[in-house]
Amino acid sequence: MNMMRSVVRTWRTAHSLPRGAAFVSFGFVLALLAPSALRAQSTATNLDLRPLLTMSLEQLTTLKVTSVSKKEERLSEASAAISVITQDDINRSGVTSIPDALRLAPGVDVGRVDAHEWAVGVRGMNDTFASGLLTLIDGRSIYTPLFSGTFWQSQDVLLQDIDRIEVIRGPGAAIWGANAFNGVINVVTKPASETQGLLLSGGGGSDLLTSDAIRYGGKLGDHAAYRVYGKYDQWDDSRLLGGGAADDAWSKSQGGFRVDWQPSDANLLTLQGDFYGLQADQSLPQLSLGPPYEAANLGQWKQDGGNALARWTRSLADDSDLTLQAYYDGADMNLPILRDRQSTFDLDVRHRFHWGERQEIVWGGGYRLVRSGFESSFEVTLRDETRLDQIGNGFVQDEVTLVPDRLKATLGVKVEDNNITGVEVQPGGRIAWTPTDKQTIWASVSRAVRTPSAFENDGSINLAVIPPSPASGPFPVLVTFQGNSGFRSEELIAYELGYRLQPHPRVSLDATGFINSYNGLRSTTDRIDLSHLFSYVQVVSSAANEVTGTTYGAELSLAWQTTDWWRLSGAYSFLNGELDAPASVAVSGGGPSLEAAKHQFSIRSSMDLTREIELDLWVRYVAGISSAGVYIPGSPIPPAIPSYATLDARIAWRPIKQLELSIVGQNLFDSPHREFNPSYYSTQATEVSRSVFGKATWRF
Amino acid sequence: MLKFPSSRLAQRLALVVCLLLGVAARAADATKPFGEYQVKAVFLYNFTKFVSWPTNVFNGANAPFVIGVLGADPFGPALDELVSAQSVGSHPISVRRLGRDEPIGGCQILFVARSERERLPDVFAAVKDRPILTVGDMPRFVELGGMFNLALSQRRVVIDVIDNAAARAVGLQVNSKLLDLAREVRNGPGLTAPRPRP
Numbered sequence: 001m002n003m004m005r006s007v008v009r010t011w012r013t014a015h016s017l018p019r020g021a022a023f024v025s026f027g028f029v030l031a032l033l034a035p036s037a038l039r040a041q042s043t044a045t046n047l048d049l050r051p052l053l054t055m056s057l058e059q060l061t062t063l064k065v066t067s068v069s070k071k072e073e074r075l076s077e078a079s080a081a082i083s084v085i086t087q088d089d090i091n092r093s094g095v096t097s098i099p100d101a102l103r104l105a106p107g108v109d110v111g112r113v114d115a116h117e118w119a120v121g122v123r124g125m126n127d128t129f130a131s132g133l134l135t136l137i138d139g140r141s142i143y144t145p146l147f148s149g150t151f152w153q154s155q156d157v158l159l160q161d162i163d164r165i166e167v168i169r170g171p172g173a174a175i176w177g178a179n180a181f182n183g184v185i186n187v188v189t190k191p192a193s194e195t196q197g198l199l200l201s202g203g204g205g206s207d208l209l210t211s212d213a214i215r216y217g218g219k220l221g222d223h224a225a226y227r228v229y230g231k232y233d234q235w236d237d238s239r240l241l242g243g244g245a246a247d248d249a250w251s252k253s254q255g256g257f258r259v260d261w262q263p264s265d266a267n268l269l270t271l272q273g274d275f276y277g278l279q280a281d282q283s284l285p286q287l288s289l290g291p292p293y294e295a296a297n298l299g300q301w302k303q304d305g306g307n308a309l310a311r312w313t314r315s316l317a318d319d320s321d322l323t324l325q326a327y328y329d330g331a332d333m334n335l336p337i338l339r340d341r342q343s344t345f346d347l348d349v350r351h352r353f354h355w356g357e358r359q360e361i362v363w364g365g366g367y368r369l370v371r372s373g374f375e376s377s378f379e380v381t382l383r384d385e386t387r388l389d390q391i392g393n394g395f396v397q398d399e400v401t402l403v404p405d406r407l408k409a410t411l412g413v414k415v416e417d418n419n420i421t422g423v424e425v426q427p428g429g430r431i432a433w434t435p436t437d438k439q440t441i442w443a444s445v446s447r448a449v450r451t452p453s454a455f456e457n458d459g460s461i462n463l464a465v466i467p468p469s470p471a472s473g474p475f476p477v478l479v480t481f482q483g484n485s486g487f488r489s490e491e492l493i494a495y496e497l498g499y500r501l502q503p504h505p506r507v508s509l510d511a512t513g514f515i516n517s518y519n520g521l522r523s524t525t526d527r528i529d530l531s532h533l534f535s536y537v538q539v540v541s542s543a544a545n546e547v548t549g550t551t552y553g554a555e556l557s558l559a560w561q562t563t564d565w566w567r568l569s570g571a572y573s574f575l576n577g578e579l580d581a582p583a584s585v586a587v588s589g590g591g592p593s594l595e596a597a598k599h600q601f602s603i604r605s606s607m608d609l610t611r612e613i614e615l616d617l618w619v620r621y622v623a624g625i626s627s628a629g630v631y632i633p634g635s636p637i638p639p640a641i642p643s644y645a646t647l648d649a650r651i652a653w654r655p656i657k658q659l660e661l662s663i664v665g666q667n668l669f670d671s672p673h674r675e676f677n678p679s680y681y682s683t684q685a686t687e688v689s690r691s692v693f694g695k696a697t698w699r700f
Numbered sequence: 701m702l703k704f705p706s707s708r709l710a711q712r713l714a715l716v717v718c719l720l721l722g723v724a725a726r727a728a729d730a731t732k733p734f735g736e737y738q739v740k741a742v743f744l745y746n747f748t749k750f751v752s753w754p755t756n757v758f759n760g761a762n763a764p765f766v767i768g769v770l771g772a773d774p775f776g777p778a779l780d781e782l783v784s785a786q787s788v789g790s791h792p793i794s795v796r797r798l799g800r801d802e803p804i805g806g807c808q809i810l811f812v813a814r815s816e817r818e819r820l821p822d823v824f825a826a827v828k829d830r831p832i833l834t835v836g837d838m839p840r841f842v843e844l845g846g847m848f849n850l851a852l853s854q855r856r857v858v859i860d861v862i863d864n865a866a867a868r869a870v871g872l873q874v875n876s877k878l879l880d881l882a883r884e885v886r887n888g889p890g891l892t893a894p895r896p897r898p
Contacts, residue, residue, distance in 0.1 A: 057877065060857065065739050066735050
């Protein structure tokens with residue numbers, strides 16, 4: 001309750017405007033539900049259970065029960081391109097970050113930009129910023145509306161607390177919302193009851209110098225469980241393109257908690273929060289209109305922040321449930337070229353119920369408020385430095401069972417209203433046919449939008465200053481990216497088809513094909529501004545929506561439990577397409593590119609050599625990318641990225657039940673390789689090279 | 701300048717949705733059905749009646765029939781309450797919670813909680829060749845070595861899969877009534893028999 005009060009206090013003092021309306025309605029719903037929840041028995045057993053003892057088996061299987069567990073839809077019946085990365089996958093593959101874990105799913109493009117930055121996208125159009133991917137941790141969005149991207153270095157959890165990562169390729173179900181453009185990544189952590197006892201973990205290696213964590217979980221009475229954790233990670237400089245150490249070392253401390261309270265069988269309340277502080281070395285561009293025009297400045301990127309989330313799921317009679325969720329997420333980012341303080345408040349309500357024997361309806365709505373305070377510099381400017389962005393939404397989805405256990409159709413729509421582009425409507429339909437218990441064929445059509453980031457709407461970024469030269473003229477040329485209020489949402493209509501098959505109890509196959517039709521993708525229109533002639537010439541690249549095109553591709557994945565102690569899994573993804581801009585628009589950088597590899601292939605072998613020893617091998621191949629990252633005129637970094645192959649290996653040994661020792665080698669094929677190009681605020685391109693990492697984990 | 705007028709619509713929309721949901725919640729809160737784990741507890745009790753164990757598992761005619769719960773206990777007091785006065789033949793039923801470091805054993809039924817999902821290979825190795833009926837309620841429980849898996853289907857507790865071969869291999873006889881109720885029965889490698897769902 002104290003947490004809620006301080007959230008409200010912070011919110012009220014933040015702005016005098018009557019934003020309280022949404023809070024009032026949230027409080028109203030709470031007031032309606034709270035008495036009935038509190039009235040519910042404090043233990044689940046005052047209810048007389050004796051009738052249960054006299055029921056026959058058949059009667060028991062017809063009883064409807066209350067449950068707060070999420071509808072665990074059999075993955076094989078889902079009508080979307082969804083992959084689930086389990087805790088076991090994360091542990092056995094030896095990955096040390098969430099972006100690295102995402103490489104386990106097909107269709108996800110992950111490129112390590114430098115030691116603390118990753119470009120993650122799905123089905124192309126990858127960019128550190130504007131990848132059109134909705135990213136969530138336990139229902140909380142970790143997507144930064146300022147830049148349209150995700151800062152994976154700051155939004156992070158203790159890897160051992162992850163229950164699973166759901167990767168949905170394609171515009172997700174209509175219930176996810178704007179910016180679930182090319183896909184949705186949802187990191188789900190374990191409930192507190194599954195992380196009990198003390199866990200100590202310590203490790204270090206050549207790249208990840210130190211990684212230590214401590215976590216403790218316990219019970220609060222009979223109906224609640226909690227956990228608290230703390231972790232510290234320190235990374236070394238990575239390698240510069242061409243050799244030498246880059247300036248991108250960083251370290252981060254993070255801590256947090258989670259409490260799950262189930263006062264009765266019908267109610268589940270979850271409270272969780274995290275806080276972190278990180279600092280990173282960053283080589284930043286320093287631009288000026290006089291000599292030396294462009295310099296690299298080694299600075300510090302400091303960031304700290306935290307979040308708090310509360311979620312209440314109430315199971316109602318007649319097969320329905322109601323979920324209320326509220327969260328706060330704040331971050332203070334501090335670099336020599338910009339400072340940003342951001343707070344997000346979000347409220348969501350969702351109701352799921354059955355209508356008749358054949359329909360399941362989910363509907364609800366939400367409200368999000370993002371408050372930012374920005375400090376500009378010559379290099380990076382936001383015209384309106386104090387922003388208040390708001391999004392309200394309502395959605396409804398109806399799943400109709402046309403033929404029981406065989407044919408299901410789903411129709412949904414989400415309507416959002418945001419203060420930049422107004423109303424956005426995102427409808428979608430899907431159908432799933434399960435001809436036998438072992439096969440599912442599904443198809444879907446959906447429309448999705450990516451709304452402009454604060455920078456695309458209102459910011460300007462000075463990308464380069466080209467010094468005077470015989471070729472460019474007697475005055476320096478300032479190249480600027482200019483956002484403007486005319487920049488609209490990007491639009492996607494996605495057509496997908498999928499097939500899942502379990503030909504044998506130990507083998508499962510999943511294939512997906514898609515065609516993405518894009519409209520209004522970001523382009524820039526250049527014009528020359530001579531108003532400062534005799535000082536400098538400015539080339540202004542204004543954001544516009546002139547790129548259209550179609551991409552298409554397929555993803556295949558296979559899992560084969562060869563023997564009881566050996567599991568093989570493989571994935572292949574293919575992407576191709578054409579993006580065009582009209583001839584009248586000058587598109588800088590040589591034309592729009594897919595910004596992702598055409599082919600990606602991965603195969604992983606997981607072996608339990610003995611009861612104490614595990615061996616995992618993982619080979620990946622990523623084809624070349626013709627142009628990756630923001631094009632900066634005059635930059636020596638080649639836009640094209642060559643193909644590469646990697647091998648990761650992990651050996652783990654458990655000498656006693658409580659202790660696990662492991663050694664992980666990554667990128668063992670010894671060729672340092674570049675995976676992506678840096679964004680405008682970094683002057684260094686880096687390579688990923690061979691590394692080794694050892695860890696000991698002790699559980700009590 | 702930022703436009704606010706359309707966001708007032710957003711606020712009103714959100715307010716209306718919240719009000720409607722509040723009313724819906726209140727109205728629907730009528731009779732109280734049983735909880736998921738109260739019903740799963742009764743299933744465990746029924747398994748004692750529809751599965752037979754070899755006679756030599758008991759130390760004496762009046763030795764207790766033990767239902768063990770391994771991991772984060774989801775039943776609460778419901779399981780104890782249900783079986784408190786019940787017996788299997790002459791053996792009174794008792795419930796035992798197994799701690800993380802205890803050796804697994806001393807029970808006839810072992811319910812493996814979801815929290816033990818990553819330890820399943822160790823758990824099944826510990827009970828291998830012993831007449832212990834392993835029951836779970838997590839995805840792929842039987843594929844990984846368990847005998848009975850419970851699941852929720854349209855808010856009803858169902859027996860999803862029974863690995864009859866594994867049960868028979870340790871001397872347990874599963875009554876055909878129970879086999880008929882399961883959605884899928886495995887009788888041995890390559891002989892899975894899914895039932896048409898009603």
